[in-house]
Amino acid sequence: MFQSAAETLSVALTVSRALLSNSRHYCKKTPTVLRVSEALSGAELGTNVKVQGWVRSVRPQKANVFLHVNDGSSLQPLQIVAGPELNDPLLTFGSAVEVTGILRKSPHQKQPVELEADHVHIVGQCNPVDFPFKIKERHGLEYIRQFPHLRCRTNAFSSLLRIRSEATTAIHSYFKENGFVQIHTPIITSNDCEGAGELFQVEPSASENHENENFFSVPAFLTVSGQLHLEVISGAFSRVYTFGPTFRAENSQSRRHLAEFYMVEAEVSFTQSLEDLIKVMEDMFRSTTEHVLAHCAEDVNLFHKHVTPGHRDIVDAVLKKRFPVITYSEAIDILNRSSEKFAFPTDWGCDLQTEHEKYLVKHCGNIPVFVTDYPYDLKPFYARDNQDNPEHTAAAVDLLVPGVGELCGGSLREERLDLLRARLQEAGLEDTYSWYLDLRRFGSVPHGGFGLGFERYLQCILGVDNIKDVIPFPRFSHSCLL
Incomplete structure (x- = not known):
């Protein structure tokens, strides 16, 4: 028998919701890979993204862990906000990471955007004790010249x-x-x-x-x-x-x-x-x-x-x-x-x-x-x-x-x-x-x-x-x- 107009509309809405749900699920599985400079531009606000780079600072707090990550594309790093469950003893200054999450507008004036992390993967470890450059220290050109490889x-x-x-x-x-x-x-x-x-x-x-x-x-x-x-x-x-x-x-x-x-x-x-x-x-x-x-x-x-x-x-x-x-x-x-x-x-x-x-x-x-x-x-x-x-x-x-x-x-x-x-x-x-x-x-x-x-x-x-x-x-x- 023929469907009524109401029944047809109901089926269409059900299909649309399913497609939208699949789309969101697909976006979560395949985040857009951005360079730090691209992320800072804010072009992908509200989307699921992946950023790869090196940790420039780590600031653990009770509610969150704040990271600054850079990949060489910009002088300014990207701030990462991660829940305490994502903290890791190996997440140190100098370590290489891949971070996925949602790119949001930052509530702070010092940075335009921040990344709300849902996953932090440590790609390469770095022992901050042996690393010749120390966090929050400004090293002179003559000093860093001693380490051409770093x-x-x-x-x-x-x-x-x-x-x-x-x-x-x-x-x-x-x-x-x-x-x-x-x-x-x-x-x-x-x-x-x-x-x-x-x-x-x-x-x-x-x-x-x-x-x-x-x-x-x-x-x-x-x-x-x-x-x-x-x-x-x-x-x-x-x-x-x-x-x-x-x-x-x-x-x-x-x-x-x-x-x-x-x-x-x-x-x-x-x-x-x-x-x-x-x-x-x-x-x-x-x-x-x-x-x-x-x-x-x-x-x-x-x-x-x-x-x-x-x-x-x-x-x-x-x-x-x-x-x-x-x-x-x-x-x-x-x-x-x-x-x-x-x-x-x-x-x-x-x-x-x-x-x-x-x-x-x-x-x-x-x-x-x-x-x-x-x-x-x-x-x-x-x-x-x-x-x-x-x-x-x-x-x-x-x-x-x-x-x-x-x-x-x-x-x-x-x-x-x-x-x-x-x-x-x-x-x-x-x-x-x-x-x-x-x-x-x-x-x-x-x-x-x-x-x-x-x-x-x-x-x-x-x-x-x-x-x-x-x-x-x-x-x-x-x-x-x-």
Whole structure:
């Protein structure tokens, strides 16, 4: 027989309730996995979620246990509220956990949301007595540097790593938006771009090495710069850049040098002006810094408040003014008129030392300053000869910044075949760099480029004194941990 309308509606309601019940049951069984930063955004309020991370604090009370959990996606941890039945002696500072429950709006102003836990699973135990970092203690950069395998667990270093990642993204974005093509230049090379001889030679292990035989048939080294390879590509692409590790076998324990560090290098074709390079350097610096300040505000503030107090004022001042440009000769004159007592000489023709660079920055108002037209003999074979008299200078430029000194170094490249050949012959390098002369024989154009030390850039914007504190795993003489 046919059902009445009332009976049909009753059946429909019963089916709907069953589907809704099954849906709720299914949601409970399959919580949404969120990163801490996603949970803090409040996008999944009222839903069943799972958060995975490491315990930053534990506060047991009679009615509840309060945990702070982080997974590296945010400086701020997520507060977990768990019933006393979920407390566990193994739930300690540093332990790794998975927590499921309902994400709720927090009644407290200090955090926007909190997770009402219905299950806490301890994934990895941590003995807080042996753990070198203690709860509620603020450890200095020098102390945490002793534990390269664990320092990413601290707030300061996790902030540094997020800033480093965001700065990398900003640099790539700047070049992409300005028409540069990224080139992967080789790590292993047969040339010494800088000519300083500070090279790590690459050889097979002893068990594989055949006496008096090179694996590559020629001596090979870890790269000190990708510049010469970028110059090759700039013969067909007008704007190119690379961003990768470079190596210097410099036996130094200073706060400014590493054996392995990252370089941002760019090459621009069809330019005869240092001003073109200066514009790219300054624009990239500003664009990257503004991006980092906007996208990593909490992380940067942690440094400027607790690690390098007062440095934010310097960064803000840097972004408000255009960077002045002075010549090397003007720089020497400023140094010689100074009442400062320098350890190194300041005669025309001497190389500028760190103490000179820092003084010039302060003299110019403690903002970055470009120094141009260095003595020709101070620069490598590829720097363009200005052919000026009586001062013999090269079309080269360095960017000096507060607290660091030299950040960028660049030059116009010598595109004139006769002058380049004469310079190589003088240095006894004509045969070694015959391929480089070919670049000038076949469709050569005026061009130039620069390199920026990425770790020094991070030191500059954060105010960090030691370069070893802005790279995940520092390599320097007598130290290659991990």
